[in-house]
Amino acid sequence: MRLLGPAEIRILADKLDLRPTKKLGQNFVIDAGTVRRIVRVADLSPDDVVIEVGPGLGSLTLALLPAAAQVVAVEIDPVLATQLPITAAEHEAAGNLTVINADAMKITLDDLAGHVPTALVANLPYNVAVPVVLHLLQTLPSLRKGLIMVQSEVADRLAAGPGSKVYGIPSVKAAWYADVRRAGPVGRTVFWPIPNVDSGLVSLTRRDPPPTTASREEVFEVVDAAFAQRRKTLRAALSSWAGTPADAETTLRAAGVDPSERGEQLDVHAFARIAEHRP
Known part of the structure; x- marks a missing residue:
């Protein structure tokens, strides 16, 4: 499938009069090789139902659609949520896409149009990455795995083990739900606008919480x-x-x-x- 490149992304942004905002943590992936890598590392099966948070202009979405049974894209920006199905249709890939205009921090299974997601794959906005991941793991027990792209520092915190200097609340709470590991670095130049921090991939594999009588x-x-x-x-x-x-x-x-x-x-x-x- 033809994926979005830097030129097409800028054309789309101009069409929508889009100016990426720090408030929404908008840094769009403009490198097709990076989104292909994300999909490959996510190790999706043809029957997976993927939830993607913050699809933006659709760079990662287009790469996910051929790899999964269904992609449920949750986008808080109404302009982007309206455009995404159009972009997918133009790339002949809209058949298994559902777009939901909503805040991922408030989403529940009832909001997902009858779909039961099995995998989380997303380029998460830096400013809400940890709370979004913890909310989705709590709210969607059907999620069995995930691959997320986050700020490198956040990736370190999520995947840290006891004794590490960056081990803390996100590390422990994520470990309640899943085995969390770093899955590789991501450079700055694959984004537009270019962020002033590095990014990293984090893999999540659901596991049972510790056996305990405490909630x-x-x-x-x-x-x-x-x-x-x-x-x-x-x-x-x-x-x-x-x-x-x-x-x-x-x-x-x-x-x-x-x-x-x-x-x-x-x-x-x-x-x-x-x-x-x-x-």
């Missing part, structure tokens, strides 16, 4: 408390959450966690155990 909300509450003051020991950081420093120490020891450790040293299973033993 996801209860576990995430511990995570938030532990990293709110990440330089403090868990005994100190969790004192308000548990009630007192002594209660925090008792809870941590009951969970098999050293009270002198810090949140950055614990995996999601340890946080789940702590939540189970809250006084």
Whole structure:
């Protein structure tokens, strides 16, 4: 299939009087090789239903359509949402495309026109990448895998393991839902406008959450408390959450966690155990 190149993207942008905005995190991919690479690394099967967030002018969408049974593109910008089916039709690829003009942060399964997505593939706006990923993993349990392009720093945070300097709340919460790994770097020049940061690919493979009697909300509450003051020991950081420093120490020891450790040293299973033993 013929994909969008730099010239066609600029023609489309002029037609729509489009000026990419930082507010919406709009950096459009103009390199066909990059979108082909994304689709290849995403490892889609012909029966996959892909949800794409922020399709923009359709660079990645056009590459996804031949590789999946259905592509559900969620676009917050009404002008772009209106244009995308037209662009797909012009490239003879509109048969399995559904475009939904909505905020991905508020989307639910009921909003997806009867489609049940199995894969997330997207060039995510930098400013909302983490909350969008966590929202979709929570809201759409049918998602079994994903490949997202995000700011390199965000990719590092999402894929970080315990002990890493960038391990934090996004790392732990993403690990609740999925095995998260870096899947390669992406240079700046494949975008228009060119961002002032590098990007990276992140792969997601759904897995069961830790076996625990605590709810996801209860576990995430511990995570938030532990990293709110990440330089403090868990005994100190969790004192308000548990009630007192002594209660925090008792809870941590009951969970098999050293009270002198810090949140950055614990995996999601340890946080789940702590939540189970809250006084």
